[in-house]
Amino acid sequence: MEKLSPDWTEATRLLTAQRQRWTTKYRFDRLFRFFCLTSIVFLIVVLSAIVLFVSKTGLLVFRDVSPWEFFFSSRWDPEHHRYGAAVFITGTLYVTFVTLLIATPISISTAVFIAEMAPPRLQQWLRTLLDLLVGIPSIVYGYLGATLLVPWIRKLTGAPVGDGILAAAIVLSMMILPTITRITDDALCAVPNEWREANYALGGTKIEMISKILLPAAKSGIAAAVILGMARAIGETMAVVMVIGNVAQWGFDLVTPSSVLTSHIVMQILNVDFQSTTNHALYMMALLLLFISISFIMMIRRLRLKGGPSS
Amino acid sequence: MNNQAPGLHGKMSRLRIRRLMNRLVLSIISIISATVFLIILSLLYMIVRKGLPDIDIHFLIGLPEEIDAGGGVGPFLWNSIYILVLSLLLSLPIGIGAGIFLAEYAPNNRIMEWVRAAIESLASVPSIVFGLFGYALFVEYFQIGVTILGASITLALLNLPVLARVSEEAITAVPSTWREASFALGATKAQTIVKTVLPAAMKGILTGISLVACRAFGESAIILLVGGTSSSGEMWDFHLLSEGATLPVHLWYIQSEALVADAQQIAQKTSALLVLLVLFLSFIIRFPLWLSQRKKRY
Numbered sequence: 001m002e003k004l005s006p007d008w009t010e011a012t013r014l015l016t017a018q019r020q021r022w023t024t025k026y027r028f029d030r031l032f033r034f035f036c037l038t039s040i041v042f043l044i045v046v047l048s049a050i051v052l053f054v055s056k057t058g059l060l061v062f063r064d065v066s067p068w069e070f071f072f073s074s075r076w077d078p079e080h081h082r083y084g085a086a087v088f089i090t091g092t093l094y095v096t097f098v099t100l101l102i103a104t105p106i107s108i109s110t111a112v113f114i115a116e117m118a119p120p121r122l123q124q125w126l127r128t129l130l131d132l133l134v135g136i137p138s139i140v141y142g143y144l145g146a147t148l149l150v151p152w153i154r155k156l157t158g159a160p161v162g163d164g165i166l167a168a169a170i171v172l173s174m175m176i177l178p179t180i181t182r183i184t185d186d187a188l189c190a191v192p193n194e195w196r197e198a199n200y201a202l203g204g205t206k207i208e209m210i211s212k213i214l215l216p217a218a219k220s221g222i223a224a225a226v227i228l229g230m231a232r233a234i235g236e237t238m239a240v241v242m243v244i245g246n247v248a249q250w251g252f253d254l255v256t257p258s259s260v261l262t263s264h265i266v267m268q269i270l271n272v273d274f275q276s277t278t279n280h281a282l283y284m285m286a287l288l289l290l291f292i293s294i295s296f297i298m299m300i301r302r303l304r305l306k307g308g309p310s311s
Numbered sequence: 312m313n314n315q316a317p318g319l320h321g322k323m324s325r326l327r328i329r330r331l332m333n334r335l336v337l338s339i340i341s342i343i344s345a346t347v348f349l350i351i352l353s354l355l356y357m358i359v360r361k362g363l364p365d366i367d368i369h370f371l372i373g374l375p376e377e378i379d380a381g382g383g384v385g386p387f388l389w390n391s392i393y394i395l396v397l398s399l400l401l402s403l404p405i406g407i408g409a410g411i412f413l414a415e416y417a418p419n420n421r422i423m424e425w426v427r428a429a430i431e432s433l434a435s436v437p438s439i440v441f442g443l444f445g446y447a448l449f450v451e452y453f454q455i456g457v458t459i460l461g462a463s464i465t466l467a468l469l470n471l472p473v474l475a476r477v478s479e480e481a482i483t484a485v486p487s488t489w490r491e492a493s494f495a496l497g498a499t500k501a502q503t504i505v506k507t508v509l510p511a512a513m514k515g516i517l518t519g520i521s522l523v524a525c526r527a528f529g530e531s532a533i534i535l536l537v538g539g540t541s542s543s544g545e546m547w548d549f550h551l552l553s554e555g556a557t558l559p560v561h562l563w564y565i566q567s568e569a570l571v572a573d574a575q576q577i578a579q580k581t582s583a584l585l586v587l588l589v590l591f592l593s594f595i596i597r598f599p600l601w602l603s604q605r606k607k608r609y
Contacts, residue, residue: 025499032501036416039408043471044426047433050444050468057447106347113344117337126348133351135522135589137529139559140582143566144354147578177347205333228435235437237532238563262439266532269443274451282443289437297432 051290058287061280070284076248076264078278085285087248091165091260092234092289095244098169098254099176099233104226107177111184112210127185133178142239145171150243159255163245166254171239176229183228187221188214220303227303231296235289237262261285355586362583370580372546375561380573384561384581386542390459391528391557391588393549394538397463398470398527399520405467406474406523407516413475414482415504427479434472438532441469445537457539459555465537466530470523477522481515482508514600521596525589531559540564558585 061070065083073084114126145167154162191214199209215222245257246267259267265282272278373383413430417423445465449455485508493503509516538555542548556564562581565574 025502029499029501032504033416036408036412039405040412040417040426040475042405043409043430043475046468047429047472050441051433053444053447054440106343109340110344110347113340117341129348129351132590132593135525135529135593136355137525137531137559137585137589139529139531139562140358140585143562143578143582144358146566174351205329207333207336208329231435235435235439237437237439237442238535238559242563242566262437262532265439265443266535269446269536274447286437286440286443290440293436294432297435298428301428301431 054283054287054290057280058283058285061277061284063280064277065281070281074250078272078276078281081277083277083281085261085281087250088259088261088264088285089288091244091251091258092262094251095165095168095172095240095260096230096233098165099172100226100230102169103173103177103180103229103233106173107180107225107229108184108215108222110177111181111188112214114181115185115188116206116210116214127182130178130182130185134182138175138236138239139242141171141175142242144174145239145243153255157255161245161257162255163243163257164253164255165244165251165258167243168240168260169254171243172233172236175236175239176232179232180225180229183225184218184222187218187225190221191217220306224300224303227296227300231293234292235262237266241266261289358579358586359583362580363587365576366580366584371584374544374546375542376571378570378572380571380576382571382573382577384558384577384584385546386544386548387556387558387561388584389547390538390542390555391559394459394463394466394534394555394557395524395528397459398466399524401464401467402470402474402523403520406471407478409471409475410478410516411482411504411509413479415500415508430472430475434476438469438530439536441465442533442536444468445533449537455552457537457554458552459538460551462534462538462555462557465533466527469530469533470527473523473526474519477519478512478516481512481519484515485511517596517600521593524592524596528557528589528592529559529585531557531563534560535563540568558588 061083064081070083070085071089072086073082074086075082075084076087114123118126149170150162150167152162153159153164153167195213195217196209199213204212240260241263244259244263245251246259246263247257248259248264249256251258265285268278269282272282369381370383371388372385374385375387376382409430413423413427417426442465445461445468449461449465450457453461455461489507489511490503493507494500498506534555534557538557538560540556540560541554542556543550543553545553558581562578562585565571565578565581569577571577
């Protein structure tokens with residue numbers, strides 16, 4: 001080979017530099033893809049480990065307790081080997097029902113107010129306020145419930161303690177109100193403006209537009225909002241612990257101290273041995289919670305597939 | 312003319328009824344909303360008003376007392392911040408990475424649909440389920456007791472699915488023409504994502520981070536099970552295996568179990584502190600975003 005001319009050296013240098021740049025560029029590309037893949041694999045593995053672990057431990061309870069007793073007996077008395085969870089299951093469903101009864105109408109009318117009636121500047125402020133409220137720790141609501149609400153209920157109803165389903169439901173309503181309102185608000189805003197104008201063109205009033213066009217058009221979004229609020233209410237633990245009284249008994253009259261799944265788990269778990277039937281029963285309750293919340297999300301996905309006005 | 316009058320009259324009165332209904336229901340809606348916001352704002356104001364004036368530096372960094380009045384919440388405040396930072400450090404890269412994979416790399420098939428459904432479901436699983444898992448893993452299996460480390464990792468696990476979902480949604484919302492423009496300039500996929508897609512999706516991702524941070528900061532059930540109800544009793548304790556009670560758990564403990572003389576004052580001050588810190592947290596996370604929007608407007 002001859003001696004390279006100065007031009008050649010320059011070209012080789014440039015080419016090498018270019019290749020170097022390419023190599024780093026594509027190495028970064030591969031590394032980044034690898035990082036993302038690892039993340040998702042890690043996520044899947046860990047989450048399925050959690051679900052598997054909770055199911056496995058929870059289902060062990062049926063070695064010692066019959067499903068019939070677990071689901072339908074109201075006698076929770078581990079010292080005498082009675083593991084009926086009916087009180088807690090009913091309690092959870094009941095609290096959620098009362099919560100929704102309070103929170104849904106209020107949230108929907110607030111959302112209608114924000115989306116349809118508030119002037120733009122106020123709209124902006126209220127939305128920011130709601131976004132901030134979602135972040136307030138639930139324990140603060142529980143604290144408010146324990147210090148303000150419970151004495152108030154006691155005075156008003158003459159109940160001896162004041163703790164119970166009603167206090168829990170009011171606290172939870174406060175807590176899920178921002179969530180339901182905000183998502184409903186989004187659903188209402190997704191309804192195209194032409195639909196509103198069509199109503200006015202036909203001579204309809206505003207409330208007719210809201211009740212006959214807006215709410216029906218946004219109903220799947222509103223349903224999703226309510227279900228999401230429901231999921232939060234069912235899963236809330238410490239705020240409920242502070243106001244429900246934590247006694248394993250029925251609380252149908254709303255002001256008797258009672259228990260729900262979450263509060264019962266957290267109050268008992270620290271005192272039981274890991275291999276005991278009590279522990280397995282508590283895991284079974286957690287598995288129920290897991291199952292309920294997963295089926296809620298499946299409902300929301302179904303609703304979304306059916307589609308709102310935006311699709 | 313004469314025989315049309317009753318019809319017209321009927322129509323007129325129906326119109327009047329409709330108008331009346333309209334005004335009535337709309338004012339009911341306004342009254343409900345005004346009441347809701349009034350109640351919420353006055354509750355928040357009351358919490359802050361009752362607690363804030365008494366908060367001093369001694370309360371913020373002082374050690375708690377068991378019996379006597381005048382203790383602080385220093386270690387709990389420190390644990391709150393420490394656990395929040397640790398759990399975010401663990402969950403942010405993995406959560407956002409998983410979101411990027413779902414939005415940019417994942418093939419469009421049945422299995423990925425399943426993964427998406429699973430992640431969405433797990434994003435709203437009750438925290439107590441994660442708490443039980445953390446308790447079994449760290450306290451029962453590893454036998455390290457209630458620790459800061461366990462609490463942070465469990466919180467990170469709780470937040471992973473939420474982060475993955477929020478960042479996936481934010482990234483999918485970026486128009487594909489932006490990606491194509493970047494490819495046309497010779498960028499690789501990774502460069503496109505890092506330099507074009509992520510900045511464009513930043514608004515959604517930051518909102519998600521703020522959501523997750525507030526959730527981690529306010530979470531109490533997981534901390535109670537995996538972090539315990541007390542602290543190491545020292546200030547500025549970086550040790551990962553100390554007990555990791557945070558402010559929310561301390562509020563619960565003070566309110567329901569504590570013997571300390573000024574429990575009520577401590578609870579008031581702690582809840583005021585919690586509310587203010589959460590507002591501050593969501594403010595600083597969204598601040599850069601707000602700043603850039605402001606710049607764009609002018």
